[in-house]
Amino acid sequence: MNTIEKLTEIFKEFPGIGERQARRFVYFLMFKNSAYAENLSKLIVELKKESSQCGECFRFFLTAKTKSNLCDICSNSGDNSLLMVVEKDSDLESVQKSGIYNGKYFILGGLVPIVEKNTKNRVRIEELKNGLGANDAIKEIILAFSLNPQGDYTDQYVREELTEIVKKKNIKISSLGRGLSTGTELEYSDNDTLKNALKNRQ
Amino acid sequence: MNTIEKLTEIFKEFPGIGERQARRFVYFLMFKNSAYAENLSKLIVELKKESSQCGECFRFFLTAKTKSNLCDICSNSGDNSLLMVVEKDSDLESVQKSGIYNGKYFILGGLVPIVEKNTKNRVRIEELKNGLGANDAIKEIILAFSLNPQGDYTDQYVREELTEIVKKKNIKISSLGRGLSTGTELEYSDNDTLKNALKNRQ
Amino acid sequence: MNTIEKLTEIFKEFPGIGERQARRFVYFLMFKNSAYAENLSKLIVELKKESSQCGECFRFFLTAKTKSNLCDICSNSGDNSLLMVVEKDSDLESVQKSGIYNGKYFILGGLVPIVEKNTKNRVRIEELKNGLGANDAIKEIILAFSLNPQGDYTDQYVREELTEIVKKKNIKISSLGRGLSTGTELEYSDNDTLKNALKNRQ
Amino acid sequence: MNTIEKLTEIFKEFPGIGERQARRFVYFLMFKNSAYAENLSKLIVELKKESSQCGECFRFFLTAKTKSNLCDICSNSGDNSLLMVVEKDSDLESVQKSGIYNGKYFILGGLVPIVEKNTKNRVRIEELKNGLGANDAIKEIILAFSLNPQGDYTDQYVREELTEIVKKKNIKISSLGRGLSTGTELEYSDNDTLKNALKNRQ
Numbered sequence: 001m002n003t004i005e006k007l008t009e010i011f012k013e014f015p016g017i018g019e020r021q022a023r024r025f026v027y028f029l030m031f032k033n034s035a036y037a038e039n040l041s042k043l044i045v046e047l048k049k050e051s052s053q054c055g056e057c058f059r060f061f062l063t064a065k066t067k068s069n070l071c072d073i074c075s076n077s078g079d080n081s082l083l084m085v086v087e088k089d090s091d092l093e094s095v096q097k098s099g100i101y102n103g104k105y106f107i108l109g110g111l112v113p114i115v116e117k118n119t120k121n122r123v124r125i126e127e128l129k130n131g132l133g134a135n136d137a138i139k140e141i142i143l144a145f146s147l148n149p150q151g152d153y154t155d156q157y158v159r160e161e162l163t164e165i166v167k168k169k170n171i172k173i174s175s176l177g178r179g180l181s182t183g184t185e186l187e188y189s190d191n192d193t194l195k196n197a198l199k200n201r202q
Numbered sequence: 203m204n205t206i207e208k209l210t211e212i213f214k215e216f217p218g219i220g221e222r223q224a225r226r227f228v229y230f231l232m233f234k235n236s237a238y239a240e241n242l243s244k245l246i247v248e249l250k251k252e253s254s255q256c257g258e259c260f261r262f263f264l265t266a267k268t269k270s271n272l273c274d275i276c277s278n279s280g281d282n283s284l285l286m287v288v289e290k291d292s293d294l295e296s297v298q299k300s301g302i303y304n305g306k307y308f309i310l311g312g313l314v315p316i317v318e319k320n321t322k323n324r325v326r327i328e329e330l331k332n333g334l335g336a337n338d339a340i341k342e343i344i345l346a347f348s349l350n351p352q353g354d355y356t357d358q359y360v361r362e363e364l365t366e367i368v369k370k371k372n373i374k375i376s377s378l379g380r381g382l383s384t385g386t387e388l389e390y391s392d393n394d395t396l397k398n399a400l401k402n403r404q
Numbered sequence: 405m406n407t408i409e410k411l412t413e414i415f416k417e418f419p420g421i422g423e424r425q426a427r428r429f430v431y432f433l434m435f436k437n438s439a440y441a442e443n444l445s446k447l448i449v450e451l452k453k454e455s456s457q458c459g460e461c462f463r464f465f466l467t468a469k470t471k472s473n474l475c476d477i478c479s480n481s482g483d484n485s486l487l488m489v490v491e492k493d494s495d496l497e498s499v500q501k502s503g504i505y506n507g508k509y510f511i512l513g514g515l516v517p518i519v520e521k522n523t524k525n526r527v528r529i530e531e532l533k534n535g536l537g538a539n540d541a542i543k544e545i546i547l548a549f550s551l552n553p554q555g556d557y558t559d560q561y562v563r564e565e566l567t568e569i570v571k572k573k574n575i576k577i578s579s580l581g582r583g584l585s586t587g588t589e590l591e592y593s594d595n596d597t598l599k600n601a602l603k604n605r606q
Numbered sequence: 607m608n609t610i611e612k613l614t615e616i617f618k619e620f621p622g623i624g625e626r627q628a629r630r631f632v633y634f635l636m637f638k639n640s641a642y643a644e645n646l647s648k649l650i651v652e653l654k655k656e657s658s659q660c661g662e663c664f665r666f667f668l669t670a671k672t673k674s675n676l677c678d679i680c681s682n683s684g685d686n687s688l689l690m691v692v693e694k695d696s697d698l699e700s701v702q703k704s705g706i707y708n709g710k711y712f713i714l715g716g717l718v719p720i721v722e723k724n725t726k727n728r729v730r731i732e733e734l735k736n737g738l739g740a741n742d743a744i745k746e747i748i749l750a751f752s753l754n755p756q757g758d759y760t761d762q763y764v765r766e767e768l769t770e771i772v773k774k775k776n777i778k779i780s781s782l783g784r785g786l787s788t789g790t791e792l793e794y795s796d797n798d799t800l801k802n803a804l805k806n807r808q
Contacts, residue, residue: 002670004668007649010649016627030657043612045647062610094389146382176403179378179402180378181382181386181391191302194302197378197379200379205455206466238414246441249441253434291435495793552788583786586798604782606781
């Protein structure tokens with residue numbers, strides 16, 4: 001493979017990028033001046049050097065000058081009685097950016113496939129248990145997964161796995177509320193959404 | 203205007219139909235045999251003859267042999283302690299088809315525009331009040347509007363208008379629950395949905 | 405089936421209309437006043453009474469006062485040395501509306517399926533031959549089918565079927581030109597379009 | 607700006623990439639191991655080192671071992687009596703990949719904006735003239751621009767600019783053929799496409 005083909009293969013791994021667009025990226029780079037390419041190249045290496053995975057919530061973050069192995073959310077103040085468990089980094093980003101939540105996070109690293117034997121290899125359930133064991137501040141765990149069959153299954157799975165520890169430490173477990181979301185039109189709602197909206201009326 | 207143009211104008215009023223499709227409907231009818239057209243023509247007239255508006259919930263229904271001025275939901279048994287207020291007939295159909303609700307309905311006939319003087323001319327708020335005044339079975343009114351600014355505004359409007367009567371008759375008012383709906387992905391959720399989902403966690 | 409269900413079934417046959425929209429049409433009609441429904445009903449019957457199929461080009465048209473069995477295009481002046489063969493009424497409408505063509509038409513009544521035995525039952529090839537036999541004005545037949553495999557196959561089929569008669573009567577056969585169409589971007593063109601565009605460069 | 611923000615800005619310049627996807631690219635890179643990032647970084651620099659712009663057709667290409675300043679199409683055999691003038695590198699790629707054309711290319715570097723004073727600064731019209739002046743093999747120039755107003759305008763512009771030289775050197779100028787392209791349905795065709803298809807029937 002020549003350099004064009006090699007780069008195309010790499011860009012194809014980028015999220016949402018297919019063969020055709022990967023190739024357009026390569027031609028775009030050939031077309032831009034050397035300074036642009038060198039800057040991009042340098043920043044990619046710096047990004048990896050500067051970023052590490054938080055020892056507590058497991059998200060990726062820029063270490064910057066801190067030299068801490070904790071991300072800014074885990075090391076800063078904020079409500080440490082709340083722990084929101086999410087699937088992935090971008091879910092955390094989305095909640096954090098909304099400004100509606102002031103607690104801590106834990107990134108599970110995936111959803112639990114409904115048909116799967118070795119679940120523990122896929123998600124950080126042991127890391128979650130260990131973290132809870134060493135932490136006496138947490139009063140409530142909020143399970144915050146997308147509303148689809150796999151998210152539902154993961155919700156149940158985590159609840160079961162944590163049964164013992166939340167009982168022992170007297171921690172409450174909750175899941176995000178369900179019902180109408182922004183833009184939901186009654187006429188076109190599915191049965192589950194209507195059922196949740198009716199059950200959770202207030 | 204010739205018959206093709208006249209019919210095109212009429213079909214353009216059908217929900218979701220533009221000029222081009224309206225015209226295709228006319229050509230479709232020219233193309234079909236006469237029996238088809240006569241059957242359609244006859245059924246349209248029959249539909250109007252057989253249908254009337256329910257005196258209690260205000261939806262349109264087929265009178266059939268009953269000769270009653272009440273629709274089957276209003277005249278049948280079912281939980282008459284619950285009254286769900288919806289915007290339009292198709293919302294009622296959607297909830298009814300889901301099989302999750304066994305109570306009565308009231309069709310408001312529209313949402314309240316946010317900028318509008320003569321609201322009362324637009325929705326059946328007086329009819330709703332009169333109905334409640336004459337009914338001692340109702341224990342809870344469920345406001346079930348689509349989740350958008352106009353739906354929100356209508357929710358508030360109806361609550362205000364009913365303040366006195368629900369107090370006097372000791373009726374509870376609730377609104378459909380809000381939060382994640384089927385298919386909601388955390389990463390792409392808007393702030394309002396996240397806020398509702400967090401607030402209504404359980 | 406009650407009237408609502410019967411009408412829904414009929415509207416489901418309308419071009420591009422599914423179950424859900426068919427049902428919305430019925431509720432829309434229940435909701436409109438009787439005058440609207442009666443007018444629609446009456447116009448549908450009138451449309452069928454006033455429309456007939458042209459004895460020459462086979463399109464459907466409004467007979468109006470003329471009492472002729474020929475449509476306005478076939479009976480009017482215009483270039484009767486050109487005959488454009490199209491698949492269906494709406495193709496004729498589209499060409500006619502563009503104002504680029506002043507000749508006559510023939511509606512084949514369909515495309516020829518690539519895998520099919522009894523082709524003659526499906527398209528009006530015999531009617532086309534008979535029409536040509538009785539007509540000495542035509543100098544050129546223009547085959548105007550959509551550019552897809554079935555359209556291509558129909559083009560070949562008609563050319564073969566007409567071989568003898570066009571030779572005998574010294575009629576030219578042509579097909580619509582191929583190449584770039586409005587909006588075609590070179591970068592995203594398929595090979596066939598590029599090939600036609602290159603071959604037909606001028 | 608921190609490294610995440612800087613990289614996001616750079617990815618936003620990539621073709622077809624907006625703010626949100628640019629940010630997803632950055633998180634994707636943080637998430638991948640260092641080897642992946644280093645490989646990508648290295649290949650980007652190599653790509654720029656290995657690529658140069660062809661001295662004749664002006665496309666970007668990998669120099670590889672050749673050390674020639676001509677790309678493989680310009681230096682290889684092939685029909686050097688044909689010169690296809692295209693807007694950009696990806697147009698050339700598309701035609702070349704189709705395998706329908708065996709001649710040479712010239713990349714104009716853009717389309718000529720319809721309202722613009724200093725056109726010459728935008729496209730390589732002088733380079734094209736100079737190239738033609740020094741080349742006695744070319745017998746036909748094929749203008750191959752996308753079929754939109756700007757492409758049309760560029761076609762006319764290039765024809766005017768080359769009037770003198772093609773006359774002097776007896777070179778033919780042609781443009782890609784127009785008409786139905788793959789998938790065109792007669793019923794939904796625009797007037798220009800119908801007009802071209804009719805005019806170019808054969």
